Amino acid sequence: MSLATVGAAVLFLCIVAYAMSHGTDSDVDMHDPKIFQERKDLYRKQRDDFRGRPRAMKELREWKAKNDDYDYVELKSLERYYSGMIPSHLIGKMVGKQPFTKSDTWFSEFESHNPSALILSESQDSYIIANLASYDKRQYPEFKPGEHxxxxxxFGHCLVISRNRVFNIVDPDATANHSALLKEMKEHFITFWKTEDGSPKLLKRVRSTFDEQNDKLVSDDRNAKSSESLLSTLIDDFDTLSKSFLRCKPEDFEFAFHAFPANSVGHLHMHVFPKNGDLRKFSTKSHDWKTIPIEAVLEVEEEDERGVIDSGSG
Structure with a gap:
């Protein structure tokens, strides 16, 4: 076993230990001073760990160069449920306009591998894309309590992704030029939300995913008896939540990241979802321990930049 592999395994065990001690399914105020500081510390640690690993930085350069002959090891997410990169069985398969290659992740060259309907808005630097998973855990009865x-x-959880190959929030390109890309991604969503058709467009996509999952729920013979009564409740709750969702203002949303290796997709994406507890009551809280608000990232970068300047001037 290589030193890089051993180091990655140790880092993963640290992440698991942190998740077990901080994971919760109750509401967490990520802007509570104590929790906010924890998120800052988590981001700084993950960033420094990643950038301090020569093999990871080498792989990052090869990934950005779209090298399909390179053997990627470090960039694969260490999360139990995700690979970070495209699974080997999909390499060469035509999913969109272009087949997946070895160096692809789910979001790289997004427009080439996905239906245009999933792109809700685009700017020069980013896309706003729909979440392919519904918001309501009751639509997934096959998962037992406590399972991922x-x-x-x-409700309305969507993603803002970079158009260029930026791997994760720990990638130096994510925070280059005073974090210009991150600020653009947040501003992109705010601008989109303020447009006349922004919120209805996102809600329409949320409804489509919600309906698709309901169809799967009803068609599963194992859920036939229970799903009929549940379906009516799900729809009633959707109608109530959608009204509340449309009343949200930009400041009512959380803009956040999952730092490598506790990420799902190996491509920079910002999670956007409502802070309102009612709009999250049927959704997972299991990722909150690793959810780092953009404000925490920006504060760390500003603090570290000031530290470099101060030490240089001293």
Missing amino acids: TPEGQG
């Missing part, structure tokens, strides 16, 4: 479930982190 696929639902989003709140």
Whole structure:
């Protein structure tokens, strides 16, 4: 076993220990001073760990160069449920306009591998894309309590992804030029939400995913008896939540990241979901321990930049 592999395994065990001690399914105020500081510390640690590993930085350069002959090891997410990169059985398969290659992740060259309907808005630097998972954990009865479930982190949970190959929030390119890309991604969503058709467009996509999951729920013979009564409740709750969702203002949303290796997809994406507890009551809280608000990232970068300047001037 290589030193890089051993180091990655040790880091993973540290992440698991942190998750077990901080994981919760109750509401967490990520802007509570104590929790906010924890998120800052988590980001700084993950960033420094990643950038301090020569093999990881080498792989990052090869990934950005789209090298399909390179053997990627470090960039594969260490999360139990995700690989970070495209699974080997999909390499060469035509999913969109272009087949997946070895160096692809689920979000790289997104427009080439996915239906255009999933792109809700685009700017020069980023896309706003729909979440393929519904928001309601009750639509996934096959998962037992305590298991990792696929639902989003709140009603209307969507993603803002970089158009260029930026791997994760720990990638130096993510925070280059005073974190210009991160600020653009947040501003992109705010601008989108303020447009006349922004919120209805996102809600329409949320409804489509919600309906698709309901169809799967009803068609599963194992859930036939229970799903009929549940379906009516799900729809009633959706109608109630959708009204509350449309009343949200930009400041009512959380803009956050999952730092490598506790990430799902090996491509920079910002999670956007409502802070309102009612809009999250049927959604997973299991990712909250690793959810780092953009404000925490920006504060760390500003603090570290000031530290470099101060030490240089001293």
